[in-house]
Amino acid sequence: MSFTSHMDAALAEARAAAARGEVPVGAVVVAPGGAVVARAGNRTRELADPTAHAELLAIRAACAAAGSDRLPGHDLYVTLEPCPMCAAAIGFARIARLYYGAADPKSGGVAHGPRVLAHPQSHHRPEIYDGIAAGPAAALLRDFFADLR
Numbered sequence: 732m733s734f735t736s737h738m739d740a741a742l743a744e745a746r747a748a749a750a751r752g753e754v755p756v757g758a759v760v761v762a763p764g765g766a767v768v769a770r771a772g773n774r775t776r777e778l779a780d781p782t783a784h785a786e787l788l789a790i791r792a793a794c795a796a797a798g799s800d801r802l803p804g805h806d807l808y809v810t811l812e813p814c815p816m817c818a819a820a821i822g823f824a825r826i827a828r829l830y831y832g833a834a835d836p837k838s839g840g841v842a843h844g845p846r847v848l849a850h851p852q853s854h855h856r857p858e859i860y861d862g863i864a865a866g867p868a869a870a871l872l873r874d875f876f877a878d879l880r
């Protein structure tokens with residue numbers, strides 16, 4: 732079976748988030764058969780919800796579609812290293828594989844900070860692939876924050 736990256740779809744969600752004035756992070760969830768079952772960008776400002784990160788919105792939508800609080804065999808693509816909150820949710824959802832783009836030394840929780848999924852309290856550790864399309868993902872964030880200054 733050939734590997735198809737869905738990071739382009741996640742980047743499209745990140746660009747759409749930037750256009751809405753949200754921090755440009757995008758995520759998609761892919762079902763075991765390869766179908767994209769959820770896609771989302773950050774909506775914290777629009778929803779006035781500090782938990783409305785792209786990953787959480789995508790996981791919620793995928794779980795609603797699946798009618799289950801777990802997503803075994805599913806993949807999550809996200810343009811930025813997930814924060815500790817989202818990393819915990821990825822573990823709770825039993826996501827099989829996590830693909831992320833840019834590293835986030837300041838707020839990430841997978842390879843930085845609490846390294847939630849590697850913590851002994853984590854009940855589930857997905858396969859983790861970092862640095863996927865990291866360049867464009869980081870550029871989106873850089874441009875977004877540069878425009879704010």
Ligand SMILES: [Zn+2]
Pocket residue numbers: 784786813814815816817818
């Ligand atoms: Zn997050």
